[in-house]
Each structure stands twice: as structure tokens, then as C-alpha cells.
Amino acid sequence: MPQLAIPAIITAFAAAVTWSSLQLELSPPMIVGHSMQPRVFPIFLMVICIVLAGILAWQYRSEPPEKVKLEGLRTWGSIALFVVFYLLTTYVDMLIATAVVVFLMCLLWGERRIYVAGLVGLVTPTVIFFLFDTVLRVRFPRGLLTNWYYG
């Protein structure tokens, strides 16, 4: 029953949130008064979620959804580049991370001219950096390049 995968995932998520809500502290009655404990509202939402997931499952059984095509290299590659961006930003430098990811994304998406990809990778983060640094006075996180720039 592959069409039931989505309702099942939603139900599992709702169950996990409900369990997590039940672990929340209880507030003293004098603070809450006649209102709700902080855990009640999320649980209430998850009950609605489970009911809606049930209706979705019923809809899918009577009218199965169209099969979703598996994504190609570009989509999964782009998601992998998000991870590369995270790692490079955390351990090297945000600007270097942006330049590398923009360059690789250009190539991944089919840009054959390496110099164009290189130019886009170099110019884009540089322009955005100086725009934010000088006009908006944003201070970027410390890293290889920003350490050198900020001194």
C-alpha cells in the first residue's frame, strides 16, 4: 500500500509530537487558571492532524494519488550541496561556502562553461557580502576570509 505512506508518516509525526508534548512540564494551576496547560494545544493540533491523515488515507484508497517520479541527480545533488554549505560554513567560512556551492550548483545544473560558473561563484557572494557589509552593516560569522577581512 504505497499510497498510505504519506498518511502513515503524518500519523507517526503526530504521535511523536504528542509523546513529546506529554513530556512537557506542568504549569502551577495559579498561573494557568481556567486556561490550558502548555501541552494541551499541541496535542489538540496533533489529534486534528491524525483525523485529517485518516481522511487523506481514505481519499487515497478511493482515488490513489499520481505516482511521484523519482528526482534526478540535479535535485538530490542540490540537497547534497545544502549539506556541503552547512559543513563549509560551520568549519571554514560562510563566504567560501557560498562561493563553492554557487559554483558547484551552476555546474550541477548544466552550465558547461567552467569560467561562467567560476565567475558567478566568485561575483555573487562578493557583491552580496559587500552590499550587506557596507549598506546594511551586517557582521558575518567568523571564518577564514572574514577573520582576515575584519582583522
Added chain:
Amino acid sequence: MIDALQAIGSVFLDPYLIFLIFITTIIGVVIGVLPGLGATTGAALLLPFTLTMEPVNAIAVLATIYVSATFAGSITAILINTPGTAAAAATTFDGYPLAKRGEAGRALGIAVVASTIGGVFSVIVLCFAAPMLARVAYEFRPPEYFALTLFGLSMLATISSGGTVKNLLGGVFGVWLATIGAEPTTGIERFMFGNYELYEGLAFVPVFIGLFAMSELLVQSRHVNLAYETVVMKAVKLPSREDYKRIWKTVARSCGIGTFIGILPAEGATVASMIGYAEARRWSKKKDEFGKGSIEGIAGAEAANNAATGGAMVPTMVLGIPGSGTTAVILVGLMVHGLRPGPYLFTEQVDKVYQIFGAMMLANLMFLAMGLYAAKLFARISLVPLQVLWPVVFALAAIGAYALNSSLLDVWIVLIFGVIGFLARRHGFAVAPIAVGLILGEMVETNLQNSLKMFDGQWWLMFTQPLALLFFVFAFLGLFSPAIVKWFARRDA
């Protein structure tokens, strides 16, 4: 009234604001013609750039992006049969066939004029309707606000993309996202998992950039190799007297439809243009021309989608309930710049409110000029290779998200919600309900709590409040309207 006119007029006399709106209109039109980059994504990406601006200027920028990008979607809809924004989808039905017959200039001329009339009409309605609604909203107490937000959420059931159940699931997920952080009354931490940067909850902007821009990037990665067939156009032609005679009733009808649809919470320009188009066809004497290049079809869709922009600003500014995905971003912009949306905005900062309305009016006139004289140039921009465009969008989104709070957590939120948004869209869920749910989440919970306190925990007493009851009935109707419409359609068939 004179104060309002003065405030609106001051926009037309402020050279800096005129220049800002001019530049932003160009950016908005470019965003509108680029496939995948709609008004919502554009506004979300530009929000960080408005941080250092005066509140009025910042909101004027976002509102200008909204109106100009909504119009610009029609340029590519007519010339390359690809709507630049979802709101221009109905324009392709007749715009492209007319363009293929060698009348691209005429098609664009009608689209530009109808859009401008729709936009200006809706801003005029906004100027009158918003203060009137604000006067009513002064009477609202927590039960009324709770019922109103429920009504807003229930309207998610009726938006066109996704489906009723999927949209409601998205809305509920969005409301749950709003519960992350410290609970407002007790301060008890919820779903923070030890991350104290989440104490004040998820920041709206990174979530929006992720849901709209990053998820679109992943969606577009599947369309890189699409080839567009472009129609050649010499110049945009203003509609002839005959054209005006044929379309004026359609335009007038679509102005009303678009503004009304826009005012409904969560409904937006896309729904408005579809209904505007359908009504244009229903009332037309030349129904057989529809789908083959009917000028009434173009005018009906375009007047309605731009009329929805002003309409959607009414609930956004008066009630703090977004009228569409883009107004959700504008709502966040208002909050970021210290303009708390709600009825009190109309007493405490009324001059700013009218200046924003004036800016919207100016933006509508600005894109009229650009549409007439530069549409051909803008259409070429739509042919920018996607393999260059989207990496640049990635850099803008990531660095822009960081710039808001100088927080790397915001950047990770962008990436995570990009993937969540993509997976949701891949399985037929729309992302706008998540954004609307996130915005309304705190309002729903806080007003429910306050209502319970007001009635000593006797929740059913909320139904004894006439205005609240009215909104509960609306919410019920909104929730079941798709089923009711389907039932009637089946019965008629």
C-alpha cells in the same frame, strides 16, 4: 479624509520614495517574468534588504514587489506561454493564442491596462474599506479574534492548489510550528530540544525563505532543460476604442471579483484570476473565442489578479490575517519594522498606513508605464539560463536569512524548510498554508487561552458572543465549502 489624501499625496511628492518605487517596480517586474520566482519568493528574498529602511519605505518596497510581480507574470504568460507567477496562469489561456496570431502587442496592452485598472481600483477600495473594517475590529475581544483566526485557517480549505485535506494539514502543521519556543503565558519551553535560540519561537522570515525560495529552487532543478517557444513582438499596443468597448464590463466585473476574493483570508490573486476568467467567459457574447485568443479572457484574468492585491492588504493590515502568501511576507515586514498590524494601526500610525496605500497606487501606475514601454525587454530577461539564476537565488536566500538576526540558525532553518517545502510540494501539498498557519498560530492559541480565562474555562460561552458566532459560522462554511460546491455541481450534472 483630508489627512488621508494628504498622506497619499505626500508619496507622489517624495522624490526618494518615487525613486525607490521606480527601482522596486523594475525588480518586481524582473522577478515576475523569471519562471518560478513569484511575488512571494521575491518579497521574502528582499525583506532582509529593507532592514535599514524607514518602515513606510520598507513596506512600500514589499508592496511594490507584490503588485508589479503579480502583473509581470502576464508578460511571459503571453509571450512564452509560461506564467511568470501562478496568478498569471489564466492569462496563458487566451494571451498566448492571441500572441501566436501575431497580436502579442495587443494582448500585452490589454493585460497592462486591465492590470492597472484592477490594481488602482483595489487600492481605492482598500483606502475606504480598511478604516471601516478597523472601526468594527475595535470591538473585537479574544473570542472574536479566536473565531476570526479559525475562519482564516478554514479558508485554507478552499485555496486552489493542493486539496482541502492537504491544505488543512499544512495549516495545522504551520500552527504547530508556531508553538515552538517558550509558551507565552507560562514560559514553559516547547519543542526547543535545548536550543535557546528558539526561545522566542521560529523566526518567520527564514521559514518563508525556505518554504518559498529554497523549495522552488529544488522544484526548478527538474525543469532546467525546458525549452520555451517565444513569440516575436514589435511593440505593446494600447487597446483600441473597440477593444475598450468589448472589455470594460469584464474589467469592471473582475475588479469587484478580484477585490472581494483578495479580502477573504488566505485567498489570493491566483484564485481571483481563475474566477475572473471563468466569469468573463460566462458573461461573454463570444464564448467560442475563449481559449483561442479572446481579449475578454485576458482582461478578466488580469484585472482580477491585480485587484486581489489591494483586497488582500485589507485583512493583513486591519486584522493581522494574511490575505495571501505574499501578504504573509508583508505582514512579517510590518512586524519587523515595528508596525503591529491590527485596528490600532489605523489610529496610532494612520499617516503611515495611508502612505503605504499611496505607494501601492504609485506602484500600479509605475508598472503601467513599464509594461507599455519595456515589456519586450523584460520578456528577454525570462530567458536567463536557470543554471545561473538559481545558484544566485541560493546565495541571496542563505546570506539574506543570516542578515536578519545575524544568526546561523536562521540559515539552517532556510535549508531545512527548503527541503520540507520541496517534499511537501512533491506530494501535492501547497506551502502557503504552512506559512499562513505559522503566522496565525500564536494568535489562535493566545486568543483561545484569553477566551477561556474570560469565561472561567467555559469554552461554550464563546458561542454566545454574536460576532464570534458569526465568524464560527463563516469558519464552518469555509471548511465545508469545497464539499458543498462539489455536491451542488454533482446535483446539477
